[in-house]
Amino acid sequence: MIGCDLGSNTLRIVQIECQSKTRIQAFERIVRTAKDLHVTGKISETSKQNIFNALFEASQIFDFKNERCFCVTTEAMRVASNSKEILQKIEATFGLKFEIISGEKEAYLTSLAIENALSREGYNHQTYALFDLGGGSTELTFCKNGTKKSQSFPFGIINVAERYTEDRELHVTHIVNSIDTFVNQQDPIPSTFLQLVTTAGTPTTVAAFLKGLDYAHYDANVVNGTVLHVKQFEEAYERLSAMNEEDAERYTGTNRRDLVVVGILIVKAIMQKLGFESCIVIDDGLREGVALEQCYNLNKS
16 A cells, blocks of 8 residues: 655655555655745745656656555645646646645544554554644644544744744744644643654654764664653754754755754744653654555455
């Protein structure tokens, strides 16, 4: 089963063996779907070309024509005025039909992947607080004994990094306050939900960086299940901010240092808001959830 996630920053694709729920192969490329979107209201020509280049590369790896393949796309395509024409061209070129899903569906599918990963890594997979910090949106899920409540918020590392180049910590604090109403509706969070889980590029990049892995040698197996304290995010922020561009890019990937640094500020603000000093980092995310949902549907039929 193949699951594709065209996000606001990254195209991520995975093939999963349904019986064992394990990855056969995985692929990801930074495509910056949401670059300049808040200014123009459109997916740019550069971003569009990045997406097509990445899909062409992926088509050499995955058998899209003969394998079951399910594709979703998220916040950037939800808001872009030209998303329909781009997705139609993708379908005509690659035969891949991308569905624009809601933030709530995105949170649900991501939670399927997180629960599978938590179980695999030896953690409680029935009770957790989760945040998925994307390029254009952030999803929060609170799960207690398998009962979930989720909400999506329209802020992510790309739209925050592009909008605010000065006084970022102040702006991030203000932006993260937008989760207050949803958070305040929950039972006392750390004591009720026991563990905080996070997924997406910023926490996984920080976990890899602190383990000495550079971007070219990123290994999801090394990152999955890593527990990071808020002070370790602060350490990564200081070290990455102090590096010259070339050294930083070795760890964050090309043109990603700024996004990761902004992402760390958002991660710290959310952790503080939720009352956790540490979090479990999981690489599995929306693409795995897309594939797993279809695996579960196959089992039911």
